[in-house]
Amino acid sequence: MAERTHVTLQDVARAAAVSPATASRVLNGTAKVRDDLRERVQDAAGRLAYAPNAHAQALAGASRPTVGVICHDVSDPYFAVIARGIMRVAGDNGLLVMLASTFRDADREVAYVSMLRAQRAPAILLIGSGFEDKTWERSLAAELGPYLRGGGRVAVVSRHRSLRVDSVLPENRAGAAALANALLEMGHRRFAVLAGPRALTTVADRIAGFRSALAGAGVPLSEEDIVECGFTRDGGYAGMSSLIDRGMRATCVFAVTDVMAIGALTALRDKGLSVPGDVSVAGFDDIPIVRDLTPPLTTVALPLEQLGEQAMELALRENSGRRSRIVRVEGRVVIRESTGRVRS
Amino acid sequence: MAERTHVTLQDVARAAAVSPATASRVLNGTAKVRDDLRERVQDAAGRLAYAPNAHAQALAGASRPTVGVICHDVSDPYFAVIARGIMRVAGDNGLLVMLASTFRDADREVAYVSMLRAQRAPAILLIGSGFEDKTWERSLAAELGPYLRGGGRVAVVSRHRSLRVDSVLPENRAGAAALANALLEMGHRRFAVLAGPRALTTVADRIAGFRSALAGAGVPLSEEDIVECGFTRDGGYAGMSSLIDRGMRATCVFAVTDVMAIGALTALRDKGLSVPGDVSVAGFDDIPIVRDLTPPLTTVALPLEQLGEQAMELALRENSGRRSRIVRVEGRVVIRESTGRVRS
C-alpha cells in the first residue's frame, strides 16, 4: 500500500508563511485575519488540497457534526421512511447522518454504539423494536449510560421503555385494537395472525392489542391461530403457506407488519387463493409500497416520517427535566381492498 | 448541557496504579503484561466504563475499522440489496459500515466524502449512477484524488468511468438490448420508454441499448416515445399517467428501472388498464419486490448483492497495477407475467 501521507495544517501554514494558529483561524473563520494573510492561507490550502484531520479537530475540542443512526436493516421499507424523516430534520440543522444495519445482531449493535461513542458522535438514534432480552439490554445500557453522562444524546423509536432514554413510541396496542374492531365490524369472526418473534416488544404489543379487542367482542384468538414466523417478507410468505397447508379456517389474516403481509399476499396468490374473495389480509405500518400491491393493503397507518423527525428532534432538544421523555404516536386504520365484508 | 466529561486512559491507569502505556497494552492486547497488572487494568476499565477516544486512537496511528458508503437514497430497494452485499463482505473482514444518503444533492455528496476523508476512513464506496455533470465530477475528484493519494481506497458502482477509480459496472446497454430483443420476439413493435433524467449515465445507457436493438429490427423509437420523468416510483406513475392521457399507442412500455415500473403498473391499474392484456410492462434491475407485484414484473436481472460484494472486495484488495480496475457485470432477461405476446 502507498505510504499514507497527508497534507497537514503545518504544511499549509508553512506554504503560506504564517503560523499554524493563523492558518487554523482562516480555515475555520473563527477570527479576523488580515486580508493578505487570509488569501495566502486559502491559496495554499487549495493548492495542497488540504483536508483537516477530523480526529485531530475533535481531539482539540471542535464539535462533530455527524449523528449516527442504528437500525436493524436499512433495506426494510419501514425503516427507510423513518430515516427520511431523521435526515430531513438533521439536514435542517446542518448535521450529516450516517446509518448502520445490525441485522438484529446484538453484538453488532453494541459494536456500532461503542464506535459512535468512541467517535464522540453528538447523538445516537436507535430505531426499531428491541428484544425482550435482559443481557442484550444490559450491555447496551452499559454503553449508553456513560455516553449520556459524557454529554451524548440518545433517542429511540419503537424501543422498549426499559432503556430509559428519550423515546418515540407508536401506539401499537391501540392501533392493533382499532384494526381488530374495524375487521369485526366487517363481519369477520375467525382470525389468524402472522406474528414475528414474540420476544420483540412490537410483536407482543400488536398481538395483545388485537387479541384484547377480539376478546371484547367475544371472539377468541387461540395460540393455534397465531403463526410465529420470520419478521420479514419471507417470514410472511412461509407463515401464510403453512397456514394454508394446515387448512386455514380464518376469514381474515392479520400480519403484524406490512412487510410480512406482502409475503402473505404472494403466498396466497401462489396457492391460487384470491384476496379478499377467499380471505382478507391486513397489515400494520402503512409503508409506501402497499399502495402498489394488488389488492392494495388494509393496514394501520403510522406517520413513519414523523417518527423519525420526532426522534431527531428529541435528540436535538435539550431535556431539561430529570426523566426521559416519551412521545406517543397514534396509528390510524386505513381500509383498502385487501379486506372485504363477510357475506352472512 | 451537562459537562462533557469522559473517562480517559489516564483515569484507568491511575485507578489500576500502572502507567498509561501499560493500560493501553492491556486494553489493546498489543503486548504481554503481567497477569496481576492486566487484571487490575481490566477491572478499572470495567468499573469506570471506559471507552477509548477513537479520535485520539486514530491520531496516534491506530487503524479505523469503519468504511463509508454513499448512495443516493438508502431507501431505494435497488441500493438496499447492494448494501447488503457490501455489508456481508465487510462483516467477513471485521469492518463496520456506515451509510449515507445524498438525495442526489451534489453538495451533500461532497460533504460526506469530505467528512469521511477527514475521518480517515479506510475506504469510501460510491453507489449509483452519477450525473453527466463536469462541475460535480470535478469537485468530487478534488476530494477523491487527495484521499486516494493519502492511502484511502475508493470503489464505485454504476458510476461514470471518468472518475477513474475502481468500478463495478452493470452492462446496461447490453441488458437493455437483450430485453428489447426478447420483447420483439414476443411480437411487440410499438414501444414507449419511461426514462429518468437523461443526464444520468445509467438512463442514457439503458435507452441507448434498448433503442439500438429496436433499430436492428427496423423498429423505430422516436423521442416522442420516450417520457422523461422522475427516477422514482412516483416518477414512473406520473410518466405512465401522462402517456395514457395523451393516447398511448405502444403495446409495450419499458421503464428504465423496476422502481419506476412499479409506479407505472399502479398508474395503469388506476386508469383501469390491464397488464399485460392492454399493455405489457418491463423494468430493469430485478429488485426483490417485483416478484410480489401482480402481475410479477418482466425485467433485466442484475446480481445486485454481488455488485455490492465486488465493490467492497475491490476496495479491500490492493490494486497492484497503475490503472483503475473495472468489473463488468451482466444482466439476464427474466420474463414474467407483466409482458405478453402480441396476438397478430
Added chain:
DNA sequence: CTGAAAGCGCTTACAG
C-alpha cells in the same frame, strides 16, 4: 491581529 505554547487522549518506539 498574530504567534508560541499548551493540551486534547491515545500509541509506540526507546530505554531500562
Added chain:
DNA sequence: CTGAAAGCGCTTACAG
C-alpha cells in the same frame, strides 16, 4: 515486562 517521553494534527486561551 514496564514506564517516561515523544508525537499524532489540531484549537484555543494567553501574551504580545
